Amino acid sequence: MTISYNWLCEYLPVKPIPEELSTILTRIGLEVESLEKFEAVKGSLAGLVIGEVLTTEKHPNADKLTLTTVNTGNGEPLRIVCGAPNVAAGQKVVVAPIGTTIYPVNGEPLTMKKAKIRGEESQGMICAEDEIGLGSSHAGIMVLDASLQPGTPASEIFKPAQDWIYEIGLTPNRMDAMSHIGVAKDVCAFLNNLEHTHKYQVQLPAIKALPQAATPLPISVTVENTDACPRYSGISITGVKVGPSPDWLKNHLQAIGVRSISNIVDITNFILHETGQPLHAFDADAIKGNAVVVKNLPQGTPFVTLDEKERKLDATDLMICNGAGEGMSIAGVFGGLHSGVSDTTQHVFLESALFNAGVIRTTSFRHGLRTDAATRFEKGVDISNTLFALERAASLICELAGGQAASAIVDIYPEPKHKTQVETTYAYIRKLSGSNYPADKIKNILRSLGFEVLSETAESLKVAVPFSKPDISLPADLVEEVMRIDGLDNIEIPTHVTISPALSVQPDGERVREKIADYLAGNGFHEIFTNSITNSKYFTPEVLEHTVKMMNNLTVELDVMRPSMLETGLESISYNLNRKNEDLFFFEFGKTYSVLEKGYGETNHLVLYLTGRKTTETWMHKSSPVDFYELKSYVQNILNQLGYSNLQWVESTAADLQPAWEIKVKNQAVVTLGGVSQQKLKQFDIRQPVWYATFNWDKILGLLQKSDNFYKEIPRFPAVRRDLALVLDKQVKFAAVESAARAVKSQLLRDINLFDVFESEKLGANKKSYAVSFTFLDTQKTLTDKEIDGVMDKLVKTFETQLQAEIRK
Structure with missing residues (x-):
């Protein structure tokens, strides 16, 4: 999850320095994996100043070069050789003096040095916009407002955006922190706990009243599959003008790695990262029958998505359809090619909904569409947040794209969801956490996170879980919330650990x-x-x-x-x-x-x-x-x-x-x-x-x-070996010899080994000879010849009887 420092601070009542905020986030379980500086313009124009061109004259040794003197407000004018065709006396320009590093749009950074160009000294550079990262034009130098004062830092004039970007390693259950407002709530809860107060609250953006259109554009909404879409909200906005976004909006998105597309699309992306609620904007003129229907389409229905690929729908894929029953968007996953906002769009229908997490995840993986919206829906979205996100986005569209509300807000919410209730005891929280939290601290943390205390006694409490935390359903979940807001690094490490010895299955x-x-x-x-x-x-x-x-x-x-x-x-x-x-x-x-x-x-x-x-x-x-x-x-x-x-x-x-x-x-x-x-x-x-x-x-x-003697003592008495040569039919395998020997079941016989195979016509037709060694051992005493001979006699009789073997002398 990528978080912008400047953006996050818009919702915080105080503004910690970036490093301090990084520490706070890690302490409350939002581990900061990296903190990097963001610059909308590489180098942020450091060292560049405003200059005034005092004089110009033709370079004596080059037709396309000009000798200039430039006042940079710092003592003697600079002598600069300039190759731009539009340079003229009296201009206010951007100057890179000696020692300044510039960062061109294309190419490597360049540090200014005193140089001689065709025999004439040059003490810096008069810059074009592509040479300092402000644009792509290289037609000539930048000519600025004549009222600017020489020596003014260029960064004060152009004010390039700077920011600090946090890369947070979120665990899959923390959907509540997949937005800037969600992270701000955690930071406020931490500050409240730190100072034992409730004064720190998230500063939500004000929503202006929407200007009303003279001509209404009502679009009806029907939800046929309420299991897959428990809540659907929408509004029509007319008179919009699709165009570039203002710089502040572009900078917010660019800082977190989101490309600016147009004001309408940028606003939906902005709201997604601000509130965690995915939105979708439809071109209202493409909605046939002025009706939106949320339903499933038949198996195999073709649908062309925004990436211009035709996909075959599954019967379980939830679709946003028009009044003619045609698909306009794969709900919560990806828009359609023919219903999205384009440069010619004038009327918009804005959607803010909640879709079933399992349905979205299955559809997303089936079609290989891993979008930001799908990622959030599959983890669970705050069902109480659809209206706020919709109103906030509609307000921005009216402000930035000149739109007007052409309908009342439609909110289909047939079965309002009840908050999950969790009951626990203070003793359980202390036992599971290993910390002796006071009851007041526990209640303060939970209230700061949006939990509502329904009832409490001296030993226990019962709370209602905010809709923004759908993963919380057990007492252990409350313990985790208390521990992380108090600071995971505050957990005391005991000096003694009491454990009970465990029996392990042997062998391991x-x-x-x-x-x-x-x-x-x-x-x-x-x-x-x-x-x-x-x-x-x-x-x-x-x-x-x-x-x-x-x-x-x-x-x-x-x-x-x-x-x-x-x-x-x-x-x-x-x-x-x-x-x-x-x-x-x-x-x-x-x-x-x-x-x-x-x-x-x-x-x-x-x-x-x-x-x-x-x-x-x-x-x-x-x-x-x-x-x-x-x-x-x-x-x-x-x-x-x-x-x-x-x-x-x-x-x-x-x-x-x-x-x-x-x-x-x-x-x-x-x-x-x-x-x-x-x-x-x-x-x-x-x-x-x-x-x-x-x-x-x-x-x-x-x-x-099941073995009782996995480890055995090394024998103290010598083993004895006896050899036999057995003449057998060729089809008899040594395994049969070994099996027959084992059938004798002598405790003294320890090993059987085939050490030679001999075949010759002298043995008889279709015959062969096995030379087999037998090893005998008694772990309690030294064996006698009589004992060994007794076992050998039994082996010989077994081989002769079972294998029709002949013993070679």
Whole structure:
């Protein structure tokens, strides 16, 4: 929010210096993010003086230059070489003496120095208006009123506007401060609290009686949708003359960054920033049937807005229509091309209304029209302020554009709104704020802000909330008002803090996530964050049946919440590959979304993406591409880091992965991993293999929370290893061997490892040999050969029975 110091002070009974006012605003919760000086004319004509041309003569060495002597009221006349064709003796001109800096409309600032021009000395410059920022003309020097005295500062003659501009960081709930009068109310409340008084009140501008037109121009108003438009006010004004605004109005708007357009449009913008109430001016001659109808138009109705673009209306868009049912304006958002004020407008219908915040926000975003009016309506506008803003604007139009009121004020307000009532206790205010506010201070602050005290006791009070604060509905809101007006920096910091220890769920999910992230980053992975919203074209119709679809997507490409982490990661991989970054190790923590029978579901994931080479090729060794076993090793290491053992490997039919495996812990699938299918890679124009693993992070943490031995003591007794060579059918996978070994359920068997695979015709047709090591450990004592042999016998029998294995001797 941009606030002008000069403008704000028009409503204040006192005028603090700019720096003091900045401190006050920040103390009351209107944080000043920047304070900058504004100059309507760059440099504000500093150093420039009025001079009188005493003599002129032709330059001896240049046909287009003139030698002049100029009286600047300061001792000896200055000798100045001038190139303007209109310079003449006796003229009063603007002079830039030596040392003065001028700021041209076009070009860089220039500081005057003593110079020689074609051999003749020049002690300054006689200025044209574009050379000092007063205009765009460069036809010749400025010739001023002959009565002006030489030596008079030019700033006293032209009086260029200067101001201080505050950039305030408003929170979304503070619509009451989105105007100069709204900010002035807060400042007055602060001053009242500071001096324990009520004497500081906002000085509202006086509204002059409107001149009445000889010929009336009544325009009827009908509001068909009172839910979307609870109040609508308007007035007809005839005989207006559209033209430039006076300087004071231009300067007010220019200071806060609003471009001056015409007197009528400027007045509506001025009222918006003065009161916070958006207005709209219609060309009354364009209102067919002399009737204004507030209603909704059919779905798909075309409407051309002020920016000359045709938009298709939604059935929920509220429209301001004429008597013929044609749209003239998107209510509270943007005007129409054919009904707005133009240079030829002579009669105006002025609108001041309140529109439903939700309706305005939806329409504004749907059409991509983020206007000042929409921004205010969507946050809530003071419903009691429509008439004051309308009368104030009408008065200015009559004063500045020569208009006359041609109708009575129309005010459609079928269901007058009642003020919100809030009841609280002084004890609650003190407890929540942490400050021991006296009851009188609390009441003084609330009354200064416009609250009406309805009832009170020694312990409590009940107040009516002003319409200008629609965000206030709870006792906690009153506490916030009291704290900020008293000054947020006045809150005492206690010397002792009393807290109750809290029990946290173990293990800490954030610490577990950080541990795994550190492990992956330490092994060369880069963490990525991809968009949770993605493109529906990546997924099959079967997947989309259970996918969360966006109701109001901002782009065509981003229309669904991702049902899988794979696609958004492949987008990132494709982006990198197209830029010759081909060796990629990525990991990401994120969520997927789904439609459930009742509502929606979110699932947390950790995913790994590997593609390219394992290491950079060097003279010592050649590099090899990453493969499934590289991915598998990282997955197993992550699970080992988390304390998981006895993993179950199961072949999977996961879509888009070939091959695909699942890892189960306690019969729950926690990881799916494999190679991304060629069909999926083709979608993203990826021409090298990508290996992918997704951890169901919710299940991972859930299983950790049920573990009783997450931290284990280092074994004090030695482990024992035994090896077996198993001759098996070629189709038997090592996972089957591992599963069969685990089925023996020996407490001594700690680890199973495949360390060699041998295939030869000597083993028999369609046979292979697995060399498998078994590690045994007893945490309580040293193992004996007898104990180990007993377990090995059971393993051999299991392999022979279940896998038809032959033990090689």
